[in-house]
Amino acid sequence: MLASELMLFPDGPLRPGWVRIEGGVLTEVAESAPPAEADAVEGILAPGFVDVHCHGGAGAAFDDGPEAAETARQVHLAHGTTTMLASLVSDDPDRLLNTVQALVPLVHDGRFAGVHLEGPWLSPQRAGAHDPDLLSAPGARELEMLLATGVVEMVTLAPELPGGIEAIRRIADAGAVPAVGHTDATYEQTREALAAGARAATHLFNGMRGLQHREPGPAAAMMEDGEALLELIADGVHVHPAMLSWVHRSAPGRCLLITDAMSATGGCDGDYRLGRLDVRVEGGVPRLVDTGSIAGSTLTMDRAVRVAVTEAGFSREDALRAASAVPAALLRRQDVGQLTRGARADLIVLDHQLQVNRVLRAGTEVS
Structure with missing residues (x-):
């Protein structure tokens, strides 16, 4: 589970949100306050x-x-x-x-x-x-x-x-x-x-x-x-x-x-x-x-x-x-290109200069 103060939703501006990943798929995508166990990431959480x-x-x-x-x-x-x-x-x-x-x-x-x-x-x-x-x-x-x-x-x-x-x-x-x-x-x-x-x-x-x-x-x-x-x-x-x-x-x-x-x-x-x-x-x-x-x-x-x-x-x-x-x-x-429920869990984390810091493909971190 990942949460960020800036997340790219399918529409609108960057805003806080979180996602749950199960079996390489996004099973929840939400704007509400994230569960306590969510892994908070710094920067922008976006689709791959x-x-x-x-x-x-x-x-x-x-x-x-x-x-x-x-x-x-x-x-x-x-x-x-x-x-x-x-x-x-x-x-x-x-x-x-x-x-x-x-x-x-x-x-x-x-x-x-x-x-x-x-x-x-x-x-x-x-x-x-x-x-x-x-x-x-x-x-x-x-x-x-x-x-x-x-x-x-x-x-x-x-x-x-x-x-x-x-x-x-x-x-x-x-x-x-x-x-x-x-x-x-x-x-x-x-x-x-x-x-x-x-x-x-x-x-x-x-x-x-x-x-x-x-x-x-x-x-x-x-x-x-x-x-x-x-x-x-x-x-x-x-x-x-x-x-x-x-x-x-x-x-x-x-x-x-x-x-x-x-x-x-x-x-x-x-x-x-x-x-x-x-x-x-x-x-x-x-x-x-x-x-x-x-x-x-x-x-x-x-x-x-x-x-x-x-x-x-x-x-x-x-x-x-x-x-x-x-x-x-x-x-x-x-199933790719946007953070929506049911999509493949392809995620990137970018810093505020838009440099990629983390990459996940189907929920698996890329080294």
């Missing part, structure tokens, strides 16, 4: 973070097999991420299918909430840190084989590609999240994607046609939709804090923080790889050696929350929900 877009950490990438995936997961778990998708970069169809199949046991045993395919159905004009030689239009056969694994929870694609709208419909029908990203789509094409079932913008602004007064592009269409959720990389590099603040004010309750972290996360500056591409990290910022394009981040979710609060003007409540409840809603998960 949910990261729907992360590629690795600790020198390991999710593309490199189950052992590497577990190594990377542990880095983010230590920073408060208790639920995550394993994001994979573009690859050829056979290798991509093999990689997804290798991750199936880690999804089934609960270590990951599923797999996120970021490519290969991306625009060559907006490839970013994806190998252009591996990009293609979505093929029905390869899409069906990947969805048949049962663990694909999100797919990022460019809707303007041949077959893109049909692929969005199929992904949505399978119960996964179609996300618009790495796209040169127009405003009108993006609206068509939304009508077909697209539900999220992959790292809004990054890897997509820019926001212009005569061609609003994907960002404007996604922001005005009212239902679409908007990924933001709050590292102070990918998106200017003023833009983070503007999106947050313009689309309240629809912003979700992601890390887009690559294998260098938790490590030092130096040389790494992202898929088949060489990456150099300097000052904590990874860039492709060949083109200088930003190649993901070295972000952890707790730092994203701090940047959102200290540089972009998010309230602590809004930033914490953008890192937990909103991404959980994208995955249609009610």
Whole structure:
């Protein structure tokens, strides 16, 4: 049983509360005075973070097999991420299918909430840190084989590609999240994607046609939709804090923080790889050696929350929900991302500077 003077409830401001944990589940969540036997914690008691877009950490990438995936997961778990998708970069169809199949046991045993395919159905004009030689239009056969694994929870694609709208419909029908990203789509094409079932913008602004007064592009269409959720990389590099603040004010309750972290996360500056591409990290910022394009981040979710609060003007409540409840809603998960009765006992304790001091996953303390 844990009690705190500041606890993040599903709505409203931070306020006193307590939780009871039994069998890895929250069996009571209350605002009343806690029982005498409750363990009082200092700081903020919040649900564990949910990261729907992360590629690795600790020198390991999710593309490199189950052992590497577990190594990377542990880095983010230590920073408060208790639920995550394993994001994979573009690859050829056979290798991509093999990689997804290798991750199936880690999804089934609960270590990951599923797999996120970021490519290969991306625009060559907006490839970013994806190998252009591996990009293609979505093929029905390869899409069906990947969805048949049962663990694909999100797919990022460019809707303007041949077959893109049909692929969005199929992904949505399978119960996964179609996300618009790495796209040169127009405003009108993006609206068509939304009508077909697209539900999220992959790292809004990054890897997509820019926001212009005569061609609003994907960002404007996604922001005005009212239902679409908007990924933001709050590292102070990918998106200017003023833009983070503007999106947050313009689309309240629809912003979700992601890390887009690559294998260098938790490590030092130096040389790494992202898929088949060489990456150099300097000052904590990874860039492709060949083109200088930003190649993901070295972000952890707790730092994203701090940047959102200290540089972009998010309230602590809004930033914490953008890192937990909103991404959980994208995955249609009610058992994670919020402190409610019956939810999995994923808890973090943060100090008043929003540094993570304790992490519990399913009620078990993480060292």
